Amino acid sequence: MEAKLKQRPSALEATAAPGAFERHAWTWMRISGVLLIPLVWIHTLLQDVIVGVHAIDVNYVAARWANLGWRIFDVFLLGFAFAHGMNGVRQVAFEYIHSPRARRITAGVIFALWLVISAIGAIALIGGVNQEFPLQQQ
Amino acid sequence: MSSLRTTLAGYVGYRGREGHWGFLLHRITGLGVVLFLAIHIVDTALVYFNPALYMEAIRIYQSTLFGIAEVFLVFCIIYHGINGLRVAFFDLIAPSAWAIYRQRVSVRWTLILTLILWIPASIRMLSNLIEHNF
Numbered sequence A: 001m002e003a004k005l006k007q008r009p010s011a012l013e014a015t016a017a018p019g020a021f022e023r024h025a026w027t028w029m030r031i032s033g034v035l036l037i038p039l040v041w042i043h044t045l046l047q048d049v050i051v052g053v054h055a056i057d058v059n060y061v062a063a064r065w066a067n068l069g070w071r072i073f074d075v076f077l078l079g080f081a082f083a084h085g086m087n088g089v090r091q092v093a094f095e096y097i098h099s100p101r102a103r104r105i106t107a108g109v110i111f112a113l114w115l116v117i118s119a120i121g122a123i124a125l126i127g128g129v130n131q132e133f134p135l136q137q138q
Numbered sequence B: 001m002s003s004l005r006t007t008l009a010g011y012v013g014y015r016g017r018e019g020h021w022g023f024l025l026h027r028i029t030g031l032g033v034v035l036f037l038a039i040h041i042v043d044t045a046l047v048y049f050n051p052a053l054y055m056e057a058i059r060i061y062q063s064t065l066f067g068i069a070e071v072f073l074v075f076c077i078i079y080h081g082i083n084g085l086r087v088a089f090f091d092l093i094a095p096s097a098w099a100i101y102r103q104r105v106s107v108r109w110t111l112i113l114t115l116i117l118w119i120p121a122s123i124r125m126l127s128n129l130i131e132h133n134f
């Protein structure tokens, strides 16, 4: 028994009670999920259903971001939705990946992807549409 | 890899009925939406990094193929949201209600509510698509 556990620390780790981080991550998924209902649904209803992708171009984005309220809305959307989603990816991955080493690598890759893509989104949200306003019709 | 194979075989073979299908659909829709979101953050950021390329990306989204995919994306967003609320409600507010019968009934209601919201949204998106692309 002792030897078996030493050989397979992964099995031990995978069945151990979750630590503080995992408990917070679990609660985070539920709290952020409730916040995502207004954030994601308003965004989807407006852009996909009411406005529609055929009416969207750089002018549309510029006009929308001219309103500070919508920019702040988009900051929350970016922050909450992508963190919720990427933590979800990590949780799913950890159900299949049990060795501590492989888990560390997986979590590192997911964290790096989250950081880089969030930064790209944040730079655009702060920088805004990179053209004179009002814009030429493309 | 063998643990992945065991899991995938378990997904198909396990006969957990509504609760099992509700869980699987939550997982697939969640992963699908976050994959799209990662792409969508980058394509929207093009308005700052390269506005001309942003217009190229939007033209792809306006194609018929992506228009149909968009209808399914909206299904994923509605289902995952309602089912997420369902899970959060049982976990945080009424944990004693995690009983098989309650799950069967609530998963059915989740699907019905999803369809009630999704069908009118789809009709509007598809008529918009037909108007512009045909």
Ligand code: HEM
Pocket (backbone or CB within 6 Å): A029, A030, A032, A033, A034, A036, A037, A040, A041, A081, A082, A084, A085, A086, A087, A088, A089, A091, A092, B026, B027, B028, B029, B030, B031, B033, B034, B037, B077, B080, B081, B082, B083, B084, B085, B087, B088
């Ligand atoms: C609209 C409101 C949303 C609610 C109420 C919600 C709720 C939840 C909850 C409670 C979980 C945890 C499930 C569990 O531990 O069993 C979860 C998982 C997940 N969510 Fe969301 N979510 C929402 C939106 C999103 C969005 C927009 C994305 C994509 C960016 C997303 C991606 C994911 C992923 C990938 C998982 C992991 C799936 C799994 O564990 O099988 N969710 N969601």
